[in-house]
Structures are given as structure tokens and as C-alpha cells.
Amino acid sequence: MVKIKTTNYNLFYGLKQALFDINMDIYKNKITAIIGPSGCGKSTLLRSFNRMNDLIDGVKAKGDIFIDDKSIYKDWDVVELRRKVGMVFQKPNPFPKSIFDNVIYGPRTSGIKDKRKLNDIMEKSLKQAALWDEVKDILRQSAMSLSGGQQQRLCIARAFAVKPEIILMDEATSSLDPISTAKIEELILELKKDYTIVVVTHSMQQAARMSDYTALLYLGKLIEYDKTEKIFTSPSNEITKNYVTGRFG
Amino acid sequence: MNKRNFSQGLNFIIIKISVFVVVAFLFFIIFHIFRNGISSISIDFLTKPPTDSMTRGGIFPAIVGTFCLSIGALIVAVPMGIISAIYLSEYTKGGLFLRILRLGIRNLAGIPSIVFGLFGLALFVIKFGFGSSLLSGSLTLGFLILPTIIAATEEALRGIPQDFREASLALGATKVQTIFKVVLPAALSNIVTGILLSVGRVAGETAPIMFTAAAFYKPALPTSVFDEVMALPYHIYTLATEGTHFEQTLPIQYGTCLVLLALVVLMDIAGIWIRLKARKSKKW
Numbered sequence: 001m002v003k004i005k006t007t008n009y010n011l012f013y014g015l016k017q018a019l020f021d022i023n024m025d026i027y028k029n030k031i032t033a034i035i036g037p038s039g040c041g042k043s044t045l046l047r048s049f050n051r052m053n054d055l056i057d058g059v060k061a062k063g064d065i066f067i068d069d070k071s072i073y074k075d076w077d078v079v080e081l082r083r084k085v086g087m088v089f090q091k092p093n094p095f096p097k098s099i100f101d102n103v104i105y106g107p108r109t110s111g112i113k114d115k116r117k118l119n120d121i122m123e124k125s126l127k128q129a130a131l132w133d134e135v136k137d138i139l140r141q142s143a144m145s146l147s148g149g150q151q152q153r154l155c156i157a158r159a160f161a162v163k164p165e166i167i168l169m170d171e172a173t174s175s176l177d178p179i180s181t182a183k184i185e186e187l188i189l190e191l192k193k194d195y196t197i198v199v200v201t202h203s204m205q206q207a208a209r210m211s212d213y214t215a216l217l218y219l220g221k222l223i224e225y226d227k228t229e230k231i232f233t234s235p236s237n238e239i240t241k242n243y244v245t246g247r248f249g
Numbered sequence: 250m251n252k253r254n255f256s257q258g259l260n261f262i263i264i265k266i267s268v269f270v271v272v273a274f275l276f277f278i279i280f281h282i283f284r285n286g287i288s289s290i291s292i293d294f295l296t297k298p299p300t301d302s303m304t305r306g307g308i309f310p311a312i313v314g315t316f317c318l319s320i321g322a323l324i325v326a327v328p329m330g331i332i333s334a335i336y337l338s339e340y341t342k343g344g345l346f347l348r349i350l351r352l353g354i355r356n357l358a359g360i361p362s363i364v365f366g367l368f369g370l371a372l373f374v375i376k377f378g379f380g381s382s383l384l385s386g387s388l389t390l391g392f393l394i395l396p397t398i399i400a401a402t403e404e405a406l407r408g409i410p411q412d413f414r415e416a417s418l419a420l421g422a423t424k425v426q427t428i429f430k431v432v433l434p435a436a437l438s439n440i441v442t443g444i445l446l447s448v449g450r451v452a453g454e455t456a457p458i459m460f461t462a463a464a465f466y467k468p469a470l471p472t473s474v475f476d477e478v479m480a481l482p483y484h485i486y487t488l489a490t491e492g493t494h495f496e497q498t499l500p501i502q503y504g505t506c507l508v509l510l511a512l513v514v515l516m517d518i519a520g521i522w523i524r525l526k527a528r529k530s531k532k533w
Contacts, residue, residue: 050419057342083421093412096435106420109430155416162420 003028003166003196004049008063011044011053018044020221021063026213031188031197033211033228035204037248041220042200043090046168049198050085051078067166083110086159090171092151094143094158099135102143102154106162121161129157130187149180156187167191169199173206185210204244208232216240282506289504298468303488304497308505313470314383314478315452315512318462321387321474322394322451327444329391330398331433337399338406339428358396363456365393370460384474386462393457394447401443405436438527445520449513455482465491481509 004026011019018041026032034042044053051072053059065072072081083106094102103122104112112118122139126132131153135146143154152172159167169188173181188197188210201207207214208228215225216239224231224240235241242248297307333354341347369389379385409432417427433440455463463483471478485505488498495502 052415052419055415055418079421079423082419087419089412089416089419091412093410093416095413095416095431105417105430106422109417109420109422109426158416158420 001028002026003067004198005066005069006048006063007066009045009048009065010062011041011048012060012062013056014058018220019048022222024215024222024225026196026198028196029192029194030212031192031199031210032213032215033207034198034200034215034217035202035207035243036217036223037243038202040217042217043170045217046170046198046200047087049166049168050082050087052087054078083162084164085166085168086162086164087168087170088152088155088159088172091175092148092155094146094151094154096142096144098140099143099146099154100139103157103161105158110162125157125161126154128160128187128191129153130183131157147180149176149183152176152180152184153187156184164195166196166198169197171200171202174202181206204232204246216243218243279510282503282510285500286503286505286507289500290507294501294504295508299466299501302494303466303501304494308479308481308484308501308508310468310470311479311481311484311505312508314463314480315482315509317383317471317478318386318390318458318480319448319451321383322390323444323448325388325391326395326398326447330395331402331440333395334399334402334406335428335433338403339424339432354396354399358400361456362393362454365389366457366460368392369457374461380475381460381462381464381477382475383462383471383478386458386478386480387474389457389461390451390454393454394451397447397450398443401447402436402440405439405443406432408439409435438523442520442524442527445516445523449516449520452516453482453509453513455480455486458483459486481505481512485509 002025006022006024009019009022010017022045034045036042047053048061048065049067049072053061061073064074067076067081067085070076076084095105097105100122103125104118107118107121112121123132126135131150134150135154138145143151146154152175156167156172173184176184185206188199191197199207199211211228213225214228214231216223216231216237218239224235224237226236231240232244235244294307295312296309298310299308300306337347337350341350366389369385369392373379373385373388374381377385379388413431413435414427417431418424422430458480462478463480464477465479465487467477467479485502488502488505489495
């Protein structure tokens with residue numbers, strides 16, 4: 001089942017075109033990896049799904065993206081869209097607030113005031129992000145006192161708390177040590193059954209390990225998009241072949 | 250010694266002398282005021298109104314007046330200044346209009362305070378009919394420190410990493426929620442510092458309140474915003490220039506100077522302390 005569908009999607013930073021005619025279907029309850037060399041537009045594409053590119057001056061998009069068959073530009077309200085499509089960033093970016101306040105930030109801004117409800121959401125989200133046991137006694141402490149890996153899992157918990165259906169991860173493990181990375185990868189695999197997950201990654205091993213589908217972007221174009229196994233074992237495109245075998249990138 | 254070393258050495262000496270002169274001057278002023286003023290300071294001096302045509306008694310009404318004027322100025326300037334800074338930092342996207350706006354605000358900061366005083370007299374005292382009062386004085390002082398508060402707040406807001414804004418928006422928060430729940434709280438300590446430093450300035454200003462709020466002699470404490478008040482800087486000014494016994498009031502003048510100086514320094518120390526504390530707890 002298709003969750004996200006892009007149709008002839010083009011994106012421009014001012015006069016510079018960053019994405020060229022992207023057409024891809026992202027499937028529900030699957031992990032889709034977007035790989036490609038630096039500057040190929042993979043983060044830009046990811047940030048298109050929840051319209052984060054809107055924040056940058058001079059960005060223009062052509063074509064459309066559909067989530068649940070509704071256009072993100074015409075049919076979705078941008079605030080609703082971002083509740084539905086959660087995002088975890090490259091650098092852990094918890095707010096300078098307590099762990100508790102970080103997790104319930106989303107639900108609170110959407111108007112939930114009931115303390116017990118907020119507590120439930122907080123506990124469930126932290127458990128989902130495999131962070132509960134480490135922080136259950138220090139919920140009132142500043143999130144800034146956590147380690148980088150813990151901060152990133154807190155950010156994941158914070159994203160869950162809004163009850164999204166899609167989670168976008170923009171090189172979410174690139175600033176973490178191997179143990180934290182392994183923990184988060186495990187977590188992502190675990191979450192697949194409930195969420196549609198799209199990850200941007202620099203690491204081809206990570207894409208191969210985790211994802212069901214892989215897309216290769218090169219110079220803003222979608223070169224190949226297929227089952228991960230196919231991309232890494234018998235790619236049909238010469239560029240893909242060279243990239244996954246490490247001949248460039 | 251070759252020529253280059255010599256000129257370098259000379260430069261160092263000039264720099265050292267300049268710094269020494271500045272610091273020495275500051276210490277001299279503080280020392281002078283402290284030595285002459287400390288003998289006047291007593292509980293009565295701080296808690297009693299002036300008596301005997303201002304030649305005896307305390308300065309309590311002036312302390313209260315300065316306090317009220319400072320608070321009043323903050324009530325005027327802080328909300329307006331913070332909202333203006335939010336507009337400048339979060340909502341504008343550059344361009345000619347913004348440049349003109351910034352230039353205007355910067356120039357406002359350079360206007361002599363006596364001009365603010367006359368402006369306050371013309372607008373608040375006469376045109377709006379508030380009379381010489383706490384209200385007129387607070388409004389005038391408020392406008393005087395508005396540019397400082399806008400600049401401090403804008404700088405504080407710009408210091409907040411874009412990551413926080415993105416994280417908040419990505420969680421489905423609106424822009425207003427992002428500003429008031431994430432950006433502003435994170436910037437708060439720096440904003441408070443800016444505000445405290447401007448309070449120091451307000452407390453010490455004479456010119457803006459001369460025509461708009463300050464009374465020569467008014468032992469009763471203000472009961473409404475339409476009352477005139479005594480104020481520390483104006484009290485010093487009148488004792489030193491208009492009194493017929495200014496030789497006699499010299500100790501009171503020094504004492505008042507010391508109180509004012511202590512007040513301003515305390516505010517500045519509080520501002521610096523908050524900034525240091527905030528810097529330590531920040532890790533982004």
C-alpha cells in the first residue's frame with residue numbers, strides 16, 4: 001500500500017534546481033532508505049515530505065507529493081501534516097527543557113491539558129524509544145544533561161508522542177557512537193509494524209541492514225528505486241552499481 | 250633595540266596608560282562619592298522624607314520615586330520592546346523596509362535624553378494632558394530605553410539555534426507556539442540581562458524626567474500614576490543647583506549620589522550574574 005507518492009516533483013533553491021522530476025511511491029509499514037553522495041538532494045527530498053523546506057527563503061516546488069492520497073500542498077494543513085509526519089534530525093536537538101517537557105511538547109501544543117493523559121503519552125513514548133528505563137527517575141532534569149545517544153532517542157520519543165504515521169529520519173545516527181547507533185537501528189526495525197519509516201543515510205551498510213526499499217539519488221535525480229536486496233545485489237543502473245560497490249561517493 | 254621593537258613597546262605603553270586613565274577615573278569617582286557620601290547614610294536617611302527646606306532628613310520619597318519610575322518605564326518598554334524584537338527577528342525577511350526600520354531604531358538610541366524629555370513634555374504632559382506625573386515620566390523613560398531593549402532582545406533571539414525552531418515546527422507546533430514556548434524561554438536569560446542593564450540607565454536619567462515627572466519637594470509618597478514624584482537624580486540636581494543652601498546640603502547630595510550609584514551598580518551586577526549563570530547552564 002502506497003503511503004507517500006511523489007509526482008514529477010521538482011524543487012528549486014532560488015535559481016538552483018535541487019530535485020528533478022522525482023517520481024516514487026513509498027510503501028506503508030516499510031523502511032525506505034534514501035542513499036546517495038553528499039549534496040545529491042536526499043535530505044532535501046526527505047524534508048519535502050513534511051514541508052520543512054518551506055522555512056528556507058526562496059524555495060519553490062513544482063509537481064506534487066501525496067500522503068494518503070492527499071496533496072501536501074493543496075489538501076493538507078501544514079500543521080496537521082507535520083503531526084502526521086514526524087521527523088528526527090541529524091543532530092540531536094532536544095529543547096532546553098526537562099525530559100518530561102520535551103516529550104509532551106507536541107501533545108501539549110496540540111491542546112492536550114489532562115495531566116494523566118500527558119503522563120501516559122510520555123511514558124509510552126519513552127518506552128517506545130527504549131529510553132524509559134534510563135530516564136524514569138530523572139524526568140525533571142534538563143534534557144541537555146543526557147548523552148548524545150540518549151538525546152537522540154529522546155527526540156525520537158518526542159516525535160512518537162504526537163502519534164505520527166510516518167517517521168522521517170535525516171541521518172539520525174550519523175552523530176552517534178556505534179552502540180547508540182545499534183540501539184536506534186534495533187528500535188527502527190521494531191517500529192516498522194506501526195509506522196512508515198523513511199531514512200536518509202550516508203552509510204550503505206545501514207541501508208542494507210535495515211531497509212526494505214532503497215532509493216539512490218544522484219545530482220538531484222532519482223537514479224534507481226527498488227527492493228533493497230535488488231539494489232545491493234543486482235542493480236540495473238550503472239551509477240547504482242558503481243555507488244553501492246563503493247567506486248564513488 | 251631595533252626600531253620595530255621600540256615602536257611596539259611604545260604602543261603598548263600608550264595602550265596601558267589609556268586603560269589606566271579610564272580605570273583610575275572610574276575608581277576615583279566611586280571612591281570620592283563613597284568617602285563623602287558614606288557618612289550621610291543611615292536608616293533615617295533611607296527611610297525619612299527631607300525636612301527643614303531639604304537641608305536635613307532623608308531621601309525616602311526620592312528612592313520610592315525612582316523605583317516607581319523604573320518599574321513604570323519597564324511596564325511601558327518591555328512588552329513593546331520584546332514584541333518588536335520578535336517581529337524583527339522572526340517575521341521579517343530582510344529588504345529595504347527592514348533596513349530602514351533598523352536604522353530608525355538605532356537612531357532612536359542615539360537621541361539625547363533631553364530631547365526625549367521635551368518630547369515627553371509636549372506629548373504626554375501637554376497634548377495628552379497627563380500633567381507632570383509618574384505616568385508621563387514612565388512613558389518618556391520607557392521610550393528612552395525601548396531601542397536598548399529591542400536590540401538586546403533581538404540579539405538574544407538570534408542567538409537561539411535554528412534547530413530548536415525546526416524541531417518545534419516539525420512536531421506540528423505553529424509559528425506562534427514555537428516562538429512563545431521554545432524560542433522566547435530559551436532566550437529569556439539574555440533578555441532579562443538586557444532589561445536589567447537598561448533599568449540602571451533609567452534610574453540614573455535626569456533630563457527625561459525634569460519636565461515630565463519629577464517634583465522638587467514632595468514628601469508624600471505617590472498614590473496614583475497621575476502624581477508627581479521625587480527622584481534620586483533630580484534630587485541631586487536640584488540640591489546642587491537651585492537650593493539656597495547648597496553648601497549645607499552637600500552631605501545629602503553625596504549621600505544621594507552614593508545611593509543612586511549603589512542602585513545602578515546592583516542592577517548591573519544582577520544582570521551580569523544572570524548572564525553568567527545562564528551561560529553555564531547552556532550547552533547548545
